[in-house]
Amino acid sequence: MSKTKEFKRLPKNVLPKHYNLELTPDLEAFKFKGRTSISIDILERTNQITLNALDIEISKATIALSDLIVETKNIEFSTENETATVTFEKELPVGKGELNFVFNGELNDKMKGFYRSKYFTPSGEERYAGVTQFEATDARRCFPCWDEPACKATFDITLVVSQDRVALSNMPVKKEEALENGLRKVEFDRTPIMSTYLVAVVVGEYDFVEGKSSDGILVRVFTPVGKKEQGLFALEVATKVLPYYKDYFNVAYPLPKMDLIAIADFSAGAMENWGLVTYRETYLLVDSANTSSIRKQSIALTVGHEIAHQWFGNLVxxxxxxxxxxxxxxxxxxxxxxxxxxxxxxxxxxxxxxxxxxxxxxxxxxxxxxxxxxxxxxxxxxxxxxxxxxxxxxxxxxxxxxxxxxxxxxxxxxxxxxxxxxxxxxxxxxxxxxxxxxxxxxxxxxxxxxxKQMGFPVVSVKSEQKGNQRVLTLSQSKFMADGSKSTDEFWMIPIAISTAKAPGEIAKNFILDERSKIITLDDISENDWIKINPGTVGYFRTSYTSEMLLQLIPAVKSMQLPALDRLGLIDDLFAMVQAGQAKTADALKLIDAYRNETNYTVWSSITNSLCKLQVLLSHTDLVENFNRYGVNLYKPIADRLGWDAKENESHLDTLLRSLVINRLVSFRCPKICEEAKRRFKEHVENVKVLPADLRSACYKANLQDGDEKTYEEMLKLYRSTDLHEEKDRISRALGSIRNIEILKKVIDFAMSDEVRAQDSVFVIVAVAMNAKGRDMTWEFFKQNSEKLLQQYQGGFLLARLIKYLTENFASEERALEVEEYFKTNEFPSTERTVSQSIETIRLNAAWLNRDLDSTKEYLLQQ
Structure with a gap:
């Protein structure tokens, strides 16, 4: 379905070396003015220069050569290629030149290019910040440039802004000067040689906390006004990450400062602009009373990710x-x-x-x-x-x-x-x-x-005992979700094997560099288990014979098998089920061996598989039976962990409690739902605040069978918080309501001004993931597609929405309907997502047709 467009990269006859860029944003009229002079190398005689420009008006273009100024004949824009071609009165000789532009543009609300981001002052007044987001190809929406990663240059950036606004860019401020009309001019130091997509500026009102890393880099975390203590956790992480990477790569961080800033309207999670990393508020700010442990962990990972880019992506x-x-x-x-x-x-x-x-x-x-x-x-x-x-x-x-x-x-x-x-x-x-x-x-x-090749292999293992030796035959083929076999592809697979003699240690490793190989392990009795891919490091699936699988089960029950191996085993088996190479009932029987499991991540993996099954069975009359199965499986761990955190309990137990209670709420466990509602009531009445880790589960329990009044109560809670994370949690929980009329109101709410555009998608997705809202959200999407397309202009948020709205259907009719719809309606940047969704719908339908009877039989026996 992917329609490859004809597209030429920029000609290489003229290359930029340095940009002087001045921007003057008007945060009330949502416009900006700009001027740039670009030092260029002209490598071949030409009377034309083509560079990138989109959504900006160029009012003047000239070029200064060593001894003369050449006037422009005309400027031709190509929307298709996102370029501007400047033709000059006479031919430009080989050599150096200074290309000058005066231009202006709109501070858009699309979260790309130079855009506006809405925020509220502590007194509740609505204001806007000016923010850039240039990756992948949106610097051209802010200034004319060679907007390709290989066209690196240095930048001198100047901002003309209100005297009472914070102005930031990649480098530290070099000098400031007061101008008339309450403006000031802020000039920044010259950047290193870098790609245009990493250029960044932010203008707005912010507080900050600062610290120095042990290697002397100034680190600042910018937060909304009045919330600087919410930047302390990210500051602690960033000041420690910089020296860690310096030591790990043995290359120093090349800039004198590192700023991290929370942006209210932001489409991705974060962006690694060199020296000025921008984040969604939920990926940077930690409120000690309201931030969950899993969110704090994801903030640490995101900060680590963006700072890694300062070397890997920005430097190289x-x-x-x-x-x-x-x-x-x-x-x-x-x-x-x-x-x-x-x-x-x-x-x-x-x-x-x-x-x-x-x-x-x-x-x-x-x-x-x-x-x-x-x-x-x-x-x-x-x-x-x-x-x-x-x-x-x-x-x-x-x-x-x-x-x-x-x-x-x-x-x-x-x-x-x-x-x-x-x-x-x-x-x-x-x-x-x-x-x-x-x-x-x-x-x-x-x-x-x-x-270079798509997909990955499945390694099939057969085992034969000869005296005290085990002879293994390993063969590889491509693993396909629909169970079809392909031996056209071939991988060089690093294989490791562990055995019951020393769980977690590698007994043998080698490269599987042919279709199949015979390997002999010495000193192994016939009852000893063998585990391929210990630590689940190799990027492949493993298919065991049923005898080999049975040998592993006691080691799962006793937890003698390390956590990553227990996890890999169930995950591989579920993949085989989906591909029709094992029965759903077989996987559920294997899960029985995990009833004593205590590891959060193993439960995460089991949960991931059972969630897929839960969505699938929501199309059948087995919902109640599956809920009962789920309650029986998760209730013992919930009882072991209890509702309240123990003193000094591990981070992973905190995550596990949240996971298990969430699952039991979704399985509609009466005892858990009742307790969740009781705790929610105390929370709302300010009797006892709910720990952040339990809020999602308690909100959902309260909403599942809620009426109009419950919905209004939740909205009141939403409106009373100014913490983005809490708003996010509440708005997503609204998707669990089972009353279809109220779910329609949730969609209207998601599309209203009360929910930021970057969050609307996830609220609609929450409704779509609810079996009661599945059809309704798909209808909503079809009726509002123009509006959504306008809002997100292609881009990954729209792709994400399409994926979750469509991939949970499970019939051939639906697959055809979705296919037909996207054939007649074009959504740029989503072709592959649509193809994947249609394929997934057909896989779901095949899984149901194949396994429904045996799954029903298994669940009825429970």
């Missing part, structure tokens, strides 16, 4: 968007390294598997997945690759590589890569060469099979 930048994964996959891996270093109690590498690795595998077994490295032509195609493959699969294959070559060589390789290519651009092969040089292992040969 991918040559073109095809190599986006070099930025994102790498930063997604490193954020876990640094959080593990700062917060060992988070057990974050175990959580990596449920948060990153399994989500990548789920997307990557679809026929409409894409390789990690994907050709990008038009800017509209870039948005779509900011997805599970670039981030999660990218991070997962780097984790596999890190294990394969070892930490020491990995660090050495990173240092070679960063020092060799600093202030330049690279492609994937440059990274492999550096790691190969450091480790003397065939990195490029192994890794190209993971990066």
């Amino acid at each position: 930048t991918m040559e073109w968007w095809t190599h986006l994964w070099l930025n994102e996959g790498y930063a997604s891996f490193v954020e876990f390294l640094c959080v593990n270093h700062l917060f060992p109690e988070y057990d974050i590498w175990t959580q990596f598997v449920t948060d990153m690795y399994t989500r990548a595998l789920e997307s990557d077994c679809l026929k409409n997945s894409h390789p990690i490295e994907v050709p990008v032509n038009h800017p509209s195609e870039v948005d779509e690759i900011f997805d599970e493959i670039s981030y999660n699969k990218g991070a997962s294959v780097i984790r596999m590589l890190h294990h394969y070559i070892g930490d020491e060589d990995f660090r050495k390789g990173m240092n070679i890569y960063l020092t060799r290519h600093q202030y330049q651009n690279t492609c994937t092969e440059d990274l492999w060469n550096a790691l190969q040089e450091a480790s003397s292992k065939p990195v490029a040969a192994v890794m190209s099979t993971w990066v």
Whole structure:
């Protein structure tokens, strides 16, 4: 379905070296004026210069050569190519020049380019900040430029702003000067050589907290006025992360300061602008009374991720968007390294598997997945690759590589890569060469099979006992979500094996570099279990014979098998169920072995699988039976943990309590729902404040069977808080109401001015995830698609909305309906998402047809 547009990159006959950029935003009229003079190298004689410009008006363009000024003949804009071509009166000779533009534009409300972000002063007055978001291709919406990652230059940035506003950019302030009319001119130091997508400015009202890292970098966290204490946690993380990375890469952070700032209207989670990282408020601010543990953990990861980019992405930048994964996959891996270093109690590498690795595998077994490295032509195609493959699969294959070559060589390789290519651009092969040089292992040969081709393998294992030896036959084929087999593809698979003799230790490792291989393990009795892929490090699925699986079950029950192996086992089996290679009932029987499980991440993985099944069964009459099954499974852990946090309990137990109570609410467990409502009532009446970790569950319990009055009470709670995280939590909980008429009001509320555009999507998704709201939200989408398209202009928020509104259907009729709708209505940047959704609907339908009877039989026996 992907319609590749004809698209040419900018000609290379003229290149920028330096920009002098001055911007004057008007935060009341929502306009800005700008001027830029760009030092250029003219490499071939020409009378035309083509560069990027979109949604801006250029009122004047001239070029100064060493001895004369050449006038412009005309400027031609191409909306399709997002360019401006300036034609000059006479030919420009080879040499240096100064290209000058005067331009103006609108401070838009689309959260891209130079845009306006609404906020409220402590007294409740509505105001706006001016903010930039240029990745991937939106610097051109702010000023005429060579808006491609490889066209690096230095920047001198000047802002003309109100005297009472904070003005920030990538570098520290060089000088300020008061002007008339209450304005001031703020000039910033020159930036290093960098890509346009990393340029940033922010103008608004903010408080800040500051500190210095041990290596002397000034770190500031900017917050809404009156909330600076909410920046302290991020400040602590950032001041520790900078020296950690400096030490890990053995390369110093090259800027004198690092600012982190919370932006009220922000479409992504955060953006790594060099020296001025912008965040959604929910990804930066911590309110000690109202922030949940899982949110605090995700803030630590996000700060770690964006600061990793300061080296990986900013100092060394991918040559073109095809190599986006070099930025994102790498930063997604490193954020876990640094959080593990700062917060060992988070057990974050175990959580990596449920948060990153399994989500990548789920997307990557679809026929409409894409390789990690994907050709990008038009800017509209870039948005779509900011997805599970670039981030999660990218991070997962780097984790596999890190294990394969070892930490020491990995660090050495990173240092070679960063020092060799600093202030330049690279492609994937440059990274492999550096790691190969450091480790003397065939990195490029192994890794190209993971990066260049789509999907991943399933390793099937057969086992035979010969005396005190175990003979294993391992074979590989491509794993497909629909169960079809393909042996066209081939991977170089790093395989590790552990055994009952030493759980968690590697008994053997090797590269599976052919279709199948026979491996012999010595000194093993016939009752000993064998586990392939210990630690769930290799990016593949494992398929065992039923005898081998049975041998593992006692080790699951006794928890002798390490947590990541217990997790990998159930996750692989559920994937086999979805592909029709095992029965749903078999997976539910295996889950029985996990009743004594105490590990948060293992429960996370079980929950992920059961949630998929819950959505599937919501199309049948087995909902009550499945709810009973769920209550029986989760209730014992809830009883063990209780409602109230114990003194000094682990971070992971806090997360587990929240997970389990949430699940029991969704299974409509009478006792849990009753207690949740009681605690909610105390919370609303200010008798006893609910801990942040339990709020989502209690809000949902209260809303599930709620009426108009309950809904109004919840809205009152929403309106009474000014913490973004709490608003987010309440608005998403509204999706759990089961009354369809009230759910329609929730959708109206989501589209109202009360909910920020970046959050509306998630409120609508919450309604769509509710079986009662599924059809209604799809109808709503079709009727309001123009409005939504206008609001999000393509982009990943729209893709996210389409994914969750459609992929939970489960019939061929629905698949055809969705297919037909998107054939006749075009939504740029969502083609791949739509194809994946249609494929998922058909997979759901096949799963139901295949397994409904045996699942029913199993649930009725429970």
